[in-house]
Amino acid sequence: MMDSFKEWYEGRHQYAREWKKRTGKKVLGYFCTYVPEEILIAADVLPVRILGSHEPQDVTEPHIFGMFCPFCRDCLAQGLQGRYEYLDGIMISQSCLHIRQAYTSWKLHVPVEFSYYLPMPHHLQSRRALPYLTGELEAFKKAVEEWTGTTITEEGLNRGIEVMNRSRRLTRALYELRRRPDPPVTGLESMRVVAASQMVDKREYNEALQETIDRLPERAGRDGSRVRLMMLGSENDDVAFVGMVESLGAIFVIDDHCTGSRYFWNEVLTDRKPMESIAARYVDRVPCPTKDWPERKRIEHIRQLAKDWNVQGAIVVQQKFCDPHEIDIPAIIKALKQDGVPAQVLEIDVTVPVGQFKTRIEAFLEILKQEDLF
Amino acid sequence: MRANVKGRAFAAEVDPRAKPGAPAAVAPAAAAPDGLEEGMNVAGVDCGAKSAKVLILRDGEVLARSAVLSGFDPKAAAAQALDEALIQAGLSRSDLAHVTATGTGKNEVDFASSSITEVGADARAANALFPAARTVIDIGAEEGRAIRISPQGKVIDFAINEKCAAGAGTFTETMARTLEVAVEDMGPLSLKSQNAVPMNAQCAVFAESEVVSLIHAKHSKEDIARAVHDAIADRIASMARKIGIEKDIVLVGGVAKNVGFVTSLKRNLKEELFIPPYPEYSCALGAALTAAERAKGV
Numbered sequence: 248m249m250d251s252f253k254e255w256y257e258g259r260h261q262y263a264r265e266w267k268k269r270t271g272k273k274v275l276g277y278f279c280t281y282v283p284e285e286i287l288i289a290a291d292v293l294p295v296r297i298l299g300s301h302e303p304q305d306v307t308e309p310h311i312f313g314m315f316c317p318f319c320r321d322c323l324a325q326g327l328q329g330r331y332e333y334l335d336g337i338m339i340s341q342s343c344l345h346i347r348q349a350y351t352s353w354k355l356h357v358p359v360e361f362s363y364y365l366p367m368p369h370h371l372q373s374r375r376a377l378p379y380l381t382g383e384l385e386a387f388k389k390a391v392e393e394w395t396g397t398t399i400t401e402e403g404l405n406r407g408i409e410v411m412n413r414s415r416r417l418t419r420a421l422y423e424l425r426r427r428p429d430p431p432v433t434g435l436e437s438m439r440v441v442a443a444s445q446m447v448d449k450r451e452y453n454e455a456l457q458e459t460i461d462r463l464p465e466r467a468g469r470d471g472s473r474v475r476l477m478m479l480g481s482e483n484d485d486v487a488f489v490g491m492v493e494s495l496g497a498i499f500v501i502d503d504h505c506t507g508s509r510y511f512w513n514e515v516l517t518d519r520k521p522m523e524s525i526a527a528r529y530v531d532r533v534p535c536p537t538k539d540w541p542e543r544k545r546i547e548h549i550r551q552l553a554k555d556w557n558v559q560g561a562i563v564v565q566q567k568f569c570d571p572h573e574i575d576i577p578a579i580i581k582a583l584k585q586d587g588v589p590a591q592v593l594e595i596d597v598t599v600p601v602g603q604f605k606t607r608i609e610a611f612l613e614i615l616k617q618e619d620l621f
Numbered sequence: 622m623r624a625n626v627k628g629r630a631f632a633a634e635v636d637p638r639a640k641p642g643a644p645a646a647v648a649p650a651a652a653a654p655d656g657l658e659e660g661m662n663v664a665g666v667d668c669g670a671k672s673a674k675v676l677i678l679r680d681g682e683v684l685a686r687s688a689v690l691s692g693f694d695p696k697a698a699a700a701q702a703l704d705e706a707l708i709q710a711g712l713s714r715s716d717l718a719h720v721t722a723t724g725t726g727k728n729e730v731d732f733a734s735s736s737i738t739e740v741g742a743d744a745r746a747a748n749a750l751f752p753a754a755r756t757v758i759d760i761g762a763e764e765g766r767a768i769r770i771s772p773q774g775k776v777i778d779f780a781i782n783e784k785c786a787a788g789a790g791t792f793t794e795t796m797a798r799t800l801e802v803a804v805e806d807m808g809p810l811s812l813k814s815q816n817a818v819p820m821n822a823q824c825a826v827f828a829e830s831e832v833v834s835l836i837h838a839k840h841s842k843e844d845i846a847r848a849v850h851d852a853i854a855d856r857i858a859s860m861a862r863k864i865g866i867e868k869d870i871v872l873v874g875g876v877a878k879n880v881g882f883v884t885s886l887k888r889n890l891k892e893e894l895f896i897p898p899y900p901e902y903s904c905a906l907g908a909a910l911t912a913a914e915r916a917k918g919v
Contacts, residue, residue, distance in 0.1 A: 594783060602725065606764070607781055610740035614776050 248462055249436045251455050255443035256486075262447055263295055264333050273335040273361075273395060278322065278350050280445075280505045281340035281367045281535070283384060285407035285515065285525050288449065289399045290391045296445035297322050297331065297349075298484055298506070301597055304328070310352040311345075316568045317597040318482050319349040326353040336361030336394065340529075341369070343537045343571060361394040363387060371530050371538050380526040388522070404521035414449045415511040417456045422508060424460070425500045426556055429468025434478065434499025435489045442484045442506050473498040474615050477553055477588075479579065480504040480564035480595075481535075481572050488599045492562070492608050501556035503549050504564070509533045536571040543575065546582050553588050560615045561590040562608075589614065662712055663719045663916050665909030666699050666733060667742070667902070668726030671762035671790075671875075673699040675706040676905040677717075678913055685709035686902050695726035703732070719916035723908040725764070735915055740768055740779045742907030747871040748774025749910055750903075751895050755867035758857060758886075758894075759903065760876035762790045767861035778864040782856065789853075790876045792828070796849040799832045800842055807846050811881030814847035816840075821852070828852065846881060854885035861890075871895045873903035 255262055263274050275287060276297045287294045299321025306327045307320040325331055326349075336359050339350040347364075354362045365387055368376045388399050421440060424431055432440075444452050474497040478489075484506040489499060502508055513532040515524050539545045553561065561583055565573055580590045591611040593604055660679060667674040673691055677684040687706035689698045699722070707713060714732070722733035723742040730736075737745070739759070747757040748770060757768040765782040782789060797804040818840055820831055828849075835845050853876075870892055876882055877900035887894055897903060 603764075603781070606725065606739060607779075610738040610776065610779055610781075613738050613741050614779075617775055 248459055248466060249432065249439070252436070252440045252443040252459075255447050255452075256439040259295070259443075259446040260330060260333070263293065266293055266448060267333055274333055275336040275338060275361070276331055276334045277337070278339040278346050279342040279367075279535075280510045281342055281529055282338060282365065283340075283387070283525050283529060284449075285404060285411050286384065286388050286391060286399065288407035288410050289403035290395045290397050292336075292391070292395060293448055295334075295447075297325060297337070298442070298445070298482070299597065300325060300330070301485060301487065301599075303598060307352075310356070311348055314568050315345040315348060316481075316566045317595075318566050318569075319345040321597050322346070323349040323352050326357040329357075331357075334359055336363070338363040338365060340365040340367035342367065342535055343569075345569070361390075363390055367529070367538075369538050370540070371534060372540070372542060372544075376530050377523070377526055380530055381523045384522050384526050401521055404525070405517075408515045408517060408521060408525065410449045410453070412514045413453050414444060414456075415514050417453055417460060418444060418511045420460050421456065421463075422501065424463055427468060428557075429471040430498060430500055431463045431466045431468050433469060433493055434476070434502070435486060435493055437499070438484060438486060438489055438502075438507065441508075441510060445506070445510065469498055472496075474612050475500045475557055475559045477549075477556065477558040477561040478502040478504060478507070478564060479549065479561055479590075481566045481569050482506050483564050483595075485564070485595065485599055487601065488564070488595070488604065491599075491601050491605060495605070495608055495612060497608075497612055501552050501558060503533065503545065503552060505535065508552070509535070536575050539575070543578060545575070546579055549579060550582055550586055553583060553586060558588055560611060561588055562611075563590055563592040565592055565594045567594050567596050661718045661913070661916055662710070662716050663721070663909055663912035664703060664706065664717050665742070665905040665907065665912055666703060666720060666722045666724075666727075666730050667739075667905040667908060668695050668699045668722060668724040668730050669761055669904070670725050670764065673702040673724075673726075674902050674905040675699070675702040676902050676909045677706050677710045677712070678906075678909040679710075681910075681913070683906075684712070686899065686905070688901070691726065696729040696731065699726070699730045700732065719912040721908040721912035721915065723904050735912070737908055737911045739764075739904055740766060740776055740781075742904045742911065743768055743873065744770045744774050744776045744907070745910050746903045746907035747873065749906070750897050751869060751871050753869045754871040754895065756861065756864075756870045758861060758870065758872050759874040760789060760853075760857060760872075760882075761874045761901075765789050765857050765860065765874075765876075767857070767864055767866075769864050769867060780860045780864050782860060790874070790879075792853055793849060793876070793879065793882070795829060796832055796846075799829050800836075800845060802842065802846070807849070808879040808881035808883075810843055811846035811850050812884060814841070814843040816844045817851065818844050818848040820845075820848040847885070850879070850881040850885040851889075853882055854889045857886060858889045866890065866892070868892060869895055871897075873897065873900040875901040877901075 272291050274293045284294045304324040307323045311320050368379050476497050476499050478499050483504045515528040517524050533548050583590050662679045664677045672688045674688045676686050685706040687702045689702040691698045720733045722730035722736045723739050727736045743757045743759045747754040759766045768779040769777045794804050797807045872894045877896050
């Protein structure tokens with residue numbers, strides 16, 4: 248039932264190549280979930296998220312500082328190794344310096360016909376953020392029009408919004424099923440679904456997910472005695488890690504990271520002109536810590552998720568050297584602790600030291616289980 | 622109840638420096654409650670990174686201990702350690718009511734009836750040995766752990782060293798090699814040090830080149846040996862502070878046998894450290910105590 252998502256996730260490049268051949272349209276690789284896919288879909292461009300391969304590599308050392316995060320290096324390595332050779336364009340929305348370095352290095356060393364830096368504002372809590380972003384999105388739309396030779400109409404934007412919103416609604420419906428005491432999907436399966444949604448044509452994805460959600464209620468639930476966990480972090484498509492944790496009698500039921508719920512949680516509300524509606528969605532969405540300031544809005548959101556999904560413990564997956572996330576950790580742990588949710592922090596790199604992490608996860612689960620007894 | 626016990630009384634193993642009254646609580650915690658089968662034998666197997674340790678208990682008393690280097694075959698090492706311990710105890714495998722495994726290779730131990738995490742085993746053992754223990758520091762060959770426990774021996778929080786050998790026993794071995802001294806001489810040597818030399822132990826490989834620099838700068842072996850222990854103690858202490866240190870502090874694991882390191886850690890924490898006589902068997906003891914509980918179905 249979940250196989251197509253796994254195939255898409257594992258065969259992302261093959262899918263994109265075939266899509267391109269089949270449609271004759273352009274494919275754009277993007278580096279951050281603040282990229283407005285609605286506008287790209289309106290121009291019939293396939294947006295695919297550039298993710299790492301979680302394999303050691305030796306090609307990025309001349310281009311990225313040693314103390315930049317492993318994720319940005321892993322992403323750049325994919326470009327330098329020619330794995331995304333089918334891309335016609337690349338783009339980034341300003342989020343953090345590290346991933347921007349991956350983008351600029353890629354642009355320099357792996358030439359493509361179109362590249363775009365979208366200056367996504369940091370201070371989203373300012374009331375000037377929305378008009379600013381709306382203006383930037385208009386400029387981006389023009390650039391896409393020039394690149395593709397198409398005109399993006401209001402109707403096209405509405406279509407982009409509709410496709411994206413349907414995808415968000417469906418993925419949230421999948422997450423809703425995980426609230427059950429016996430979730431019908433594992434964290435590993437859900438992770439592949441969300442990651443696949445960042446890699447394939449949303450219309451195809453929507454059809455497949457709709458069908459899956461219609462059939463999921465009849466699927467036997469996972470054992471209800473599993474420890475219910477939440478995963479918090481930045482970019483976490485580390486399937487080896489998730490699989491390991493879930494093999495120890497736990498199940499991830501909810502998450503807040505950008506290869507998870509943070510990507511799709513908020514819809515575009517169509518109460519204003521399309522471009523402003525799109526901008527408002529990216530201003531108001533669950534924020535990345537780079538933009539969650541001065542008020543930390545994400546923490547209240549995380550607490551609510553933990554409560555609604557009946558979480559017993561949280562695993563904070565900290566990308567090494569990712570300062571915006573690391574700074575939030577003490578505040579997150581404190582807030583969760585107040586709600587009786589213990590948290591365990593693990594620092595991850597490109598590859599996961601499964602043995603060492605296993606020791607920690609086992610001990611953490613043992614604590615969570617003993618809390619039930621006392 | 623304690624007839625035909627030839628092993629050492631468990632209570633007698635408690636460090637003489639322990640507070641008065643503390644050891645007394647040990648025996649009842651581990652002894653078979655009334656009405657249950659007497660003379661029940663159980664084993665704890667700690668399948669560690671460097672060696673497999675086995676400890677056999679009968680009604681809360683230690684019958685035998687045995688350690689075998691893990692090498693490439695931790696499973697075989699654990700089996701060998703068990704068989705050696707059984708010979709010491711004059712028992713056979715079928716005499717064991719329950720075997721609980723712990724350690725990095727716990728899932729390799731196919732003859733175990735159950736398993737417990739290293740953190741859980743440490744907590745269990747420390748609580749039985751020193752009921753006043755609230756913080757347990759365990760330093761083995763490849764891993765350093767700090768665990769905060771409740772008065773009931775329940776794990777409250779824990780921290781484990783990251784991908785770095787600087788907070789573990791292997792580090793001392795590497796540094797001993799660089800200094801051309803036997804690893805067991807490192808502790809006594811460092812006690813003779815006259816000067817504290819700062820050393821930044823972020824990584825065993827870089828620390829080795831730092832030791833070489835200290836040698837070139839004509840620092841004495843004694844001072845460098847102390848610098849090595851101070852560096853490990855700094856790593857361990859900062860890890861323990863992350864989870865919050867509460868008294869009493871129990872130190873276990875093979876590295877607890879190194880007087881140089883113990884002195885450095887005490888100096889750093891400015892607190893007394895309680896060390897049992899066989900600190901490297903602490904995890905195996907925790908596993909054996911767990912085996913005893915599970916055998917009784919507690």
